[in-house]
Amino acid sequence: MKTRAMVCHAPGTPLVEEWLDLAPVGPGEVLIEVIASGLCHTDLSQLEGTAAPYPFPVVVGHEGAGVVREVGPGVTSIAPGDHVIPLGIGECGACRNCRSEKTNLCEAFLADIATQRTPFSLNGQPVAAYSGVGSLAQFVVMAERNVAVIRKDVPFHLACTAGCCVATGVGAVLHTAHVEAGATVAVFGLGGIGLNVVQGARLAGASRVIGVDINPRRHEQGRRFGLTDFVDARQVDAVAAIQAMTGGGVDYAFEAAGSVALMHQAFESTRIGGGCTVVLGVPPDGHVLQLVPFQLQLGRTVQGSFMGNVKGRSQLPGLLDHYAKGRLNLDDLVTHRLPMAQVNEGFALMKRGESLRCVVAF
Numbered sequence: 001m002k003t004r005a006m007v008c009h010a011p012g013t014p015l016v017e018e019w020l021d022l023a024p025v026g027p028g029e030v031l032i033e034v035i036a037s038g039l040c041h042t043d044l045s046q047l048e049g050t051a052a053p054y055p056f057p058v059v060v061g062h063e064g065a066g067v068v069r070e071v072g073p074g075v076t077s078i079a080p081g082d083h084v085i086p087l088g089i090g091e092c093g094a095c096r097n098c099r100s101e102k103t104n105l106c107e108a109f110l111a112d113i114a115t116q117r118t119p120f121s122l123n124g125q126p127v128a129a130y131s132g133v134g135s136l137a138q139f140v141v142m143a144e145r146n147v148a149v150i151r152k153d154v155p156f157h158l159a160c161t162a163g164c165c166v167a168t169g170v171g172a173v174l175h176t177a178h179v180e181a182g183a184t185v186a187v188f189g190l191g192g193i194g195l196n197v198v199q200g201a202r203l204a205g206a207s208r209v210i211g212v213d214i215n216p217r218r219h220e221q222g223r224r225f226g227l228t229d230f231v232d233a234r235q236v237d238a239v240a241a242i243q244a245m246t247g248g249g250v251d252y253a254f255e256a257a258g259s260v261a262l263m264h265q266a267f268e269s270t271r272i273g274g275g276c277t278v279v280l281g282v283p284p285d286g287h288v289l290q291l292v293p294f295q296l297q298l299g300r301t302v303q304g305s306f307m308g309n310v311k312g313r314s315q316l317p318g319l320l321d322h323y324a325k326g327r328l329n330l331d332d333l334v335t336h337r338l339p340m341a342q343v344n345e346g347f348a349l350m351k352r353g354e355s356l357r358c359v360v361a362f
Contacts, residue, residue, distance in 0.1 A: 004362060005120065005137035006343050007127060009057045011049025014344045015136070020059075020127055022139055023119040030078055030147050031070040032086055036156040037135040038063035038334075039346050039358045040164050041191065041258065042282050046130055047347065050284040051258070058128040059120055062088045064135030065150070065160035075144050083152045085163045087312035088131035090145035104175075104311045108145060135160075136343065138362045150317045151324065157337055157359045158330040161192070162319045164307070165357060166328065168280060169196020169256065170319060171308015173204055177252050177278050181205030184250040186242050187227075188266045189257030190218035192333065192357045193280055195225045197254045199328060202226030206252075210245065212238045212265075215353045224332045242269040249275055256280045260287045267291065273299040280305055333357050 003022045006015040025031045043060040045051035068082045078084065088109075092098055095107035112132055119141040120127040120134060134140055150159055169192075173179045185201040187194045190213040201209045202225070210229040211222045219230040231241045243249050249271030255263045258281030267277045279289070279302065291302065310316050322328040336358040338346050346358040 001139070003137050003139040005059045005127075005134065006340060007057050007059055007122070008047050011047070011052065011056065015047070017341070018122055020137065021121045022137075023141055025070050025072040025141055027073045028075060028144050029072040030068055030075060030084075030142050030144055032066045032084060032140050032142060032147070033069050034064045034066040034086075034135050034138060034140060036065050036160045036359050036361045037061045038160045038164065038192075039343070039350060039360065041350065043130065044347050044350060045258070045282060045284070051282050052285065054116065054128040054130050056128070057122065058130055059134035059137050060130040061135035061137070062131035062133040063160050063164040064133060064140070065156045065163065068147075069139070078144060078147055078149060082149050083156075083159070085148045085150055085159065085316065086133045086135060086140055086142045087146045087148055087163070087316070088133050089307050089312055090143060091311050091313040092145045093313070098311070104307060104309050106145070136340070136360070145313070148313045148316050150320055154320045154323060157334055157361070158323070159320060160359060161330055161333055161357055162316055165192035165333075166196050166319050166330070167310040167316055168305070168308045169193045169198075170200035170203065170328070171310035172254060172278050172280055172305040173197055173200030175309035175315075176303055176305040177254075177276055179204040179206055179252050182207045183252060184208045184210070184246050186210045186212060186250045186253040186266065186269050188212045188238070188253065188255045188262045189259075189281060190215070190222050190227075191256065194254070194256035195222060195333065195356060197256055197280070198222055198227050199225040203322070203327060208246070208250075210242055210250065212242075217353075221332070221356065225329055239265050239268045246271070248272070252276050252278065254278045254280060258282045260289050263289050267295070267300065267302060270300055275300045277302045278305050279303070334359050337361070
């Protein structure tokens with residue numbers, strides 16, 4: 001079948017609409033009509049070529065929500081009409097990693113990264129699907145293990161955010177760092193992921209949540225998600241300010257902007273003897289985080305987190321339960337809704353710092 005999709009043919013060029021060939025649904029696969037897709041900064045990094053793990057041409061987008069239209073032979077847990085989120089990180093439920101409580105990195109996902117299989121093609125040539133999803137296409141074909149069934153009472157334009165920024169931010173607090181009640185937290189970068197770290201910290205019962213950004217409008221926006229303090233990094237030394245505010249450093253710091261310099265600042269803002277830094281942002285290709293070993297010997301730790309350590313099929317749908325019960329704020333997270341034809345303007349809004357999450361739809 002054919003599907004409309006927004007395709008980037010080369011780094012730094014605008015997305016253009018193409019009619020792509022979509023592989024038929026095979027055994028164990030699911031056809032999804034994507035109703036809404038959030039725009040993520042990692043999509044932008046791929047488009048600009050600064051952090052581009054997929055070849056061009058490429059369909060970006062990995063934060064989608066939609067409706068199942070067809071299932072292939074052998075699919076047992078999903079039915080046509082289900083509301084779903086396509087997952088960049090699947091969950092087979094059987095491998096060692098899926099059975100572990102320590103990681104969400106399904107071994108099948110690790111194999112998928114190596115092969116970079118795609119259901120899209122144009123004039124007989126493959127078109128990559130970013131993160132194995134490519135949700136800026138009207139239809140996608142996913143393996144059953146890469147599809148999470150979600151509740152039907154959450155609008156698609158809000159539900160899609162659980163597929164990346166909500167899972168990454170909230171999950172990093174609850175499933176990676178395991179922030180405890182009463183802890184102090186600093187968040188470097190208050191975009192879509194950073195603000196979800198903020199509300200994850202609120203859910204965990206953190207006593208103080210300090211946000212760091214160069215965009216002053218993030219101060220008031222952050223308060224709607226649970227921010228208690230704001231540091232304008234244009235005006236002051238963020239590390240010194242946080243250390244002064246907390247009497248030596250925070251218990252947990254999260255970097256959510258994809259900057260190695262900010263990763264260093266986040267690390268330095270944690271307390272000696274137990275501070276933990278969690279790295280969420282994706283820096284440009286080739287950038288390296290370097291630490292002096294003695295800094296770690298003083299009791300500080302650094303952790304990485306991919307999609308917040310949230311298991312896609314068994315845990316991610318629960319984030320929308322939190323929203324339905326009033327525990328998570330998704331309404332203020334989605335600041336812009338645009339037709340797919342204006343997707344390039346959506347990325348421009350992101351670059352100008354005018355959006356938190358922009359959601360597009362055909």
